[in-house]
Amino acid sequence: MSVLLIVLVALLVFSIFRYYRQKMILNVLNQDQWIEGYRKAQLIDVREPQEYDAGHILGARNIPVTQLKQRLVEIRKDKPVYLYCQKSSRSGRAAQILHKQGYKELYQLKGGFKNWTGKIKAK
Template identity: 70%
Template sequence: MEFLIIAIVILVAVGMFRYFRQRNFLKVLTQDQFREGYRKAQLIDVREPQEFEKGHILGARNIPVTQMKQRLVEIRKDKPVYLYCQSGSRSARAGQLLNKKGYQDINQLKGGFKKWSGKIKTK
């Protein structure tokens, strides 16, 4: 029983550490804040191609988080990066990768594409 409590405390502590560390480099923006800045930035949808084709934010490029390491040359370091996925977890992972590679201005859509009410494009 003691071991279980210690394990739970460690897991919670690790989760909190990741959350607060992430907040230092990844700005989570409301839909209005995201809308204000994404046209002047690199708008990247990190979902898989089949998700992107079903619908995406107008003007977004599709660079799936699973391909991001190989496609970093497509993302400029001197411009803000606006990321989104379906709900927020994949874009957070993408933001973490970009941060490790030296990108500075990294932004994420709060709630992801499923909460987006702006213009979208479908194929």
């Protein structure tokens, strides 16, 4: 019983730590704020290719979070990076990866693609 309690407390502490760390490195933007700046930024959809093909924000490039470390050369460090996924969890992980590699201007779409009401493109 005490081992289970220790594990649960450790998970809770880890989750809280991750949440606050992510808030420090990632600026969350609502759709209007996103639209204001995304034309001057690198717009990256971190979902898997089949999700991207089903519909994505106009102008976005697909670099799945699962491939991000291998494809860092495709993302410039001197320009803002706008990240989104379906809900927001994968783009948060992508931001942590990019931050560790020295990227500074990281932004996330609040609520992810599922809440997007702007222009989209599908294959």
